[in-house]
Amino acid sequence: xxxxxxxxxxRPGQVASATPPARGRSRRLSDRGLAxxxxxxxxxxxxxxxxxxxxxxxxxxxTDYSATRGGPAHFLWFENYTAILASAQVHLRALTTLIYVVxxxxxxxxxxxxxxxxxxxxxxxxxxxxxxxxxxxMLSPVVVGLFWxxxxxxxxxxxxxxxxxxxxxxxxWLTRQRTALISLIVVDTWQWTPFIMLIALAGLTAxxxxxxxxxxxxxxSEWFRFRTITLPLVWPLLLIxxxxxxxxxxxxxxxxYILTSGGPxxxxxxxxxxxxxxxxxxxxxxxxxxxxxxxxxxxIVLTQLYLRYLNKLKED
Amino acid sequence: xxxxxxxxxxxxxxxxxxxPARRSGGRGRxxxxxxxxxxxxxxxxxxxxxMIETSIKENRDVYAIPAKFFDFKVTLDHFRxxxxxxxxxxxxxxxSFLNSVVVAGVSTVLATVLGVPAAWAxxxxxxxxKKDQLFFILSTRFMPPVVVVIPIFLMYRQAGLIxxxxxxxxxxxxxxxxxTIWMMKGFVDEVPPEYEDAAMLDGYTRLQAFRRYTLPLLLxxxxxxxxFALIFSWNEFVFAIFLTSSDNVRTAPPAxxxxxxxxTVDWGLVAAASVVFAxxxxxxxxxxxxxxxxxxxxxxxxx
Numbered sequence: 001x002x003x004x005x006x007x008x009x010x011r012p013g014q015v016a017s018a019t020p021p022a023r024g025r026s027r028r029l030s031d032r033g034l035a036x037x038x039x040x041x042x043x044x045x046x047x048x049x050x051x052x053x054x055x056x057x058x059x060x061x062x063t064d065y066s067a068t069r070g071g072p073a074h075f076l077w078f079e080n081y082t083a084i085l086a087s088a089q090v091h092l093r094a095l096t097t098l099i100y101v102v103x104x105x106x107x108x109x110x111x112x113x114x115x116x117x118x119x120x121x122x123x124x125x126x127x128x129x130x131x132x133x134x135x136x137x138m139l140s141p142v143v144v145g146l147f148w149x150x151x152x153x154x155x156x157x158x159x160x161x162x163x164x165x166x167x168x169x170x171x172x173w174l175t176r177q178r179t180a181l182i183s184l185i186v187v188d189t190w191q192w193t194p195f196i197m198l199i200a201l202a203g204l205t206a207x208x209x210x211x212x213x214x215x216x217x218x219x220x221s222e223w224f225r226f227r228t229i230t231l232p233l234v235w236p237l238l239l240i241x242x243x244x245x246x247x248x249x250x251x252x253x254x255x256x257y258i259l260t261s262g263g264p265x266x267x268x269x270x271x272x273x274x275x276x277x278x279x280x281x282x283x284x285x286x287x288x289x290x291x292x293x294x295x296x297x298x299x300i301v302l303t304q305l306y307l308r309y310l311n312k313l314k315e316d
Numbered sequence: 317x318x319x320x321x322x323x324x325x326x327x328x329x330x331x332x333x334x335x336p337a338r339r340s341g342g343r344g345r346x347x348x349x350x351x352x353x354x355x356x357x358x359x360x361x362x363x364x365x366x367m368i369e370t371s372i373k374e375n376r377d378v379y380a381i382p383a384k385f386f387d388f389k390v391t392l393d394h395f396r397x398x399x400x401x402x403x404x405x406x407x408x409x410x411x412s413f414l415n416s417v418v419v420a421g422v423s424t425v426l427a428t429v430l431g432v433p434a435a436w437a438x439x440x441x442x443x444x445x446k447k448d449q450l451f452f453i454l455s456t457r458f459m460p461p462v463v464v465v466i467p468i469f470l471m472y473r474q475a476g477l478i479x480x481x482x483x484x485x486x487x488x489x490x491x492x493x494x495x496t497i498w499m500m501k502g503f504v505d506e507v508p509p510e511y512e513d514a515a516m517l518d519g520y521t522r523l524q525a526f527r528r529y530t531l532p533l534l535l536x537x538x539x540x541x542x543x544f545a546l547i548f549s550w551n552e553f554v555f556a557i558f559l560t561s562s563d564n565v566r567t568a569p570p571a572x573x574x575x576x577x578x579x580t581v582d583w584g585l586v587a588a589a590s591v592v593f594a595x596x597x598x599x600x601x602x603x604x605x606x607x608x609x610x611x612x613x614x615x616x617x618x619x
Contacts, residue, residue, distance in 0.1 A: 038436065190363065313617075
């Protein structure tokens, strides 16, 4: 504290290196004050709007509180948690969510990477192509959901109309158990393929040209080049994109709400939609909170994974 | 699996392009690739085009079976209905658009005012456990909205913030602050700290040095970041539908979603409202296209 010199060698990027020694101390102190003054308002907002609500949810998750019944909450401790973890209903939703997340993210990754690869091989019109492909991603899930609902409509929908003119049968996209989940996956894929494409493209354009040139001097086959140069260099970035999408897909609510409302039956009820039903239709606030906390735990694990890879990517 | 996704949306052409000219040298392959890209682009853009087309179709043609692709009657009635109520005066939709402008605008300003200084401080100073703080900040952004909305709902009920624009503004700002900090930290990192050092040697205080030398250089980055925050707030649906209920507070996403509540759905109106709603987003997204990679990954990945 008394001697600023060793501090500056610890952190070479530190601004303090240019400070004259006599004024160093007071400057550093005012810097600290400035840092606190600049950071704390943002942190306070986050504490009030994110951390406090979650802590409250954590408290409620141990009680039998109901938002409509009111009255004092009784402590149940882990009863809500055991009930949820043992519930066959929840297991079914978890399976639906898993199918949806894996299906949608896998499809997006394959398609998005393919498109990015094709675009990266073009020399002309790259910018225009990229811009066009990005449109779905920027739309609100509400708009996307509504619009696909119209297009997939069994009676007036343009998809069935096209199938009809091809001589194929009509499909009840959103009103049959099996097709509804597929429709959900297709719509999510349509919206988020551009996301994977955008990031894959960033990775692909960053691959140094000379690597390919060296490989072509060695007469390496196209597939060999792709497998040994392109994929290893793009993979870390692609993994980030995939994890990001997985978290987002796991949290997804709006598209389900608009497109199918979880139906028909419960065939498209994901975990987040089920939480909503428990909380806002069943008004079992305590149970819903426990359910939510469990979901938050999953998100935290996924986020940690994401941040770890992100860190790795930044350090390289 | 990948192919079936296409067939769900596009009619025949996918099939024509696959096998025949695989190994006929560079030219044939290049043609194949362009063809494949074209097909994919058509598939990706068709729903958007169909939405625009539906928004200018006469009602009779909207519900035509089989669907009419080209020979339909053009009308702007749906767009008029978006803004003008049937009895004259502004429609509930146009009120909701105005609400969206207010909520998205104010929350973006709030997030920017809180986030930019914090980003600067994180970039410039040796804050304790900086990495942990930054990761904590980003992870609040990943919380599932449906889960967060339960305690927020109870909290707002206590505080009288249910069904108010202020409530939405606060929660949107809280969701945009992490993004703003991460995104802006990248921009601040790009400005050499030596500028501030030099200014301080000239006798300016640190704060003055920030205001006079760093801030002007950050303006393009601030603009891009604010545009993304604006888009996020503009598109947000989950908080909007649970925290607001009356027409004069409600933002556009729940209002548009409310159009399909009844027994019959006026798809022409839905399409027109969607077009009006999506247009500003596309324009804004185009303006910040250089920063899209950073923007859509919440500032985590930079090119």
